[in-house]
Amino acid sequence: MKRMRRNKPKHIPMSLTSLMDVFTNLVFFLLLSQGVVTVPEPPKEIKLPDSFTDTPGHPSVNIMVSNETVSIQGDPVAATPDVLAAQSDLIPAVRDRLALIKSTAIGTADAKDGSEVTILANNAIPFKVMKKLMMTCTSAGYNKISLAVRENSGVTAPPPK
Amino acid sequence: MARRKKDDEAHDLELTTFLNLLVVLICFLLVTSVFSRIAIQELKLPTAAGAGGAIDTPPPVTIEVILRKNAVEVSLSKDGKSNIVASYPKSGDKYETDKLSDYLLGLKGQYKDKNDATLLVEPDISYEDMIHVMDAVKMARVTKPGSSSMDKIPLFSDVSVGDAP
Numbered sequence A: 001m002k003r004m005r006r007n008k009p010k011h012i013p014m015s016l017t018s019l020m021d022v023f024t025n026l027v028f029f030l031l032l033s034q035g036v037v038t039v040p041e042p043p044k045e046i047k048l049p050d051s052f053t054d055t056p057g058h059p060s061v062n063i064m065v066s067n068e069t070v071s072i073q074g075d076p077v078a079a080t081p082d083v084l085a086a087q088s089d090l091i092p093a094v095r096d097r098l099a100l101i102k103s104t105a106i107g108t109a110d111a112k113d114g115s116e117v118t119i120l121a122n123n124a125i126p127f128k129v130m131k132k133l134m135m136t137c138t139s140a141g142y143n144k145i146s147l148a149v150r151e152n153s154g155v156t157a158p159p160p161k
Numbered sequence B: 001m002a003r004r005k006k007d008d009e010a011h012d013l014e015l016t017t018f019l020n021l022l023v024v025l026i027c028f029l030l031v032t033s034v035f036s037r038i039a040i041q042e043l044k045l046p047t048a049a050g051a052g053g054a055i056d057t058p059p060p061v062t063i064e065v066i067l068r069k070n071a072v073e074v075s076l077s078k079d080g081k082s083n084i085v086a087s088y089p090k091s092g093d094k095y096e097t098d099k100l101s102d103y104l105l106g107l108k109g110q111y112k113d114k115n116d117a118t119l120l121v122e123p124d125i126s127y128e129d130m131i132h133v134m135d136a137v138k139m140a141r142v143t144k145p146g147s148s149s150m151d152k153i154p155l156f157s158d159v160s161v162g163d164a165p
Helices: A002-007 A017-034 A080-085 A092-104 A127-139 B002-010 B016-032 B048-052 B097-110 B127-138
Strands: A061-065 A069-072 A075-079 A116-121 A144-151 B038-042 B061-067 B071-078 B081-089 B116-121 B139-143 B150-154 B158-163
Touching (some): A017 B016, A061 A092, A069 A080, A075 A080, A080 A127, A127 A144, A127 B127, B038 B127, B061 B097, B127 B158
Parallel strands (some): A061 A116, A116 A144
Antiparallel strands (some): A061 A069, A069 A075, B071 B081
């Protein structure tokens, strides 16, 4: 009996190998799934529509359109109701801001393709507003317009609203 | 010598520091990770400055999808004449995007080389509906018999947007 006790190791070493495997896998998964953020995550008040497209976003100038404000690169430039009510298709505040960004980024912009802009708009924004913003973008020299959507896996239909 | 060997076997790998590192890294990545990915719908817009450039010969046929407040219509322009070839009234709150895709799939079969379509939208249509119809124009999702997953068939991938007449 005494000998058996003596032979017993003082502490049982924890078997960490499987835990390590899990951790390592998790780290790789998270690192890969994070990827490179090209389009910033919109704030909570902007709910992007679901879509089945899987085109990844490019880094570009972003315009966020919530029900209250239109912000470019994070800075609010106009109120959405004002854009909705505007008579003209060109929104001067938005245009000036885009022109400013274009002029400061002239060294990096690809001259052939023109500049890109990504519009992140809330679900409920009417086409009127979108059209005015798109017209403003093209008139400010941004020829490639992308609309941001939330990627749907493609197996299920978009949830009815 | 024999004793030395026994000692070596008993040694564990010193994993504590590595584990700490992994735990911190996992916490950091979990906090910063975004689980819903943002994709984009690219629009193909006629360039405003392109008027002076070379003008292509007009395409033999133009496909227009008109998104109205209570229906979605498909209009086919050929030889300068345009006529509405299909119209799907809105059912409840949603547009009939599946039927639209089916019809456009047939059109794609007729005009295999055609890749562009125009989406004409009425002013009060919400962005969400516009995106859903744009999805239907860009690709058809077909369920194969016997399989539960959907196949994506590309339709008219170059969509431009305009005002509904």
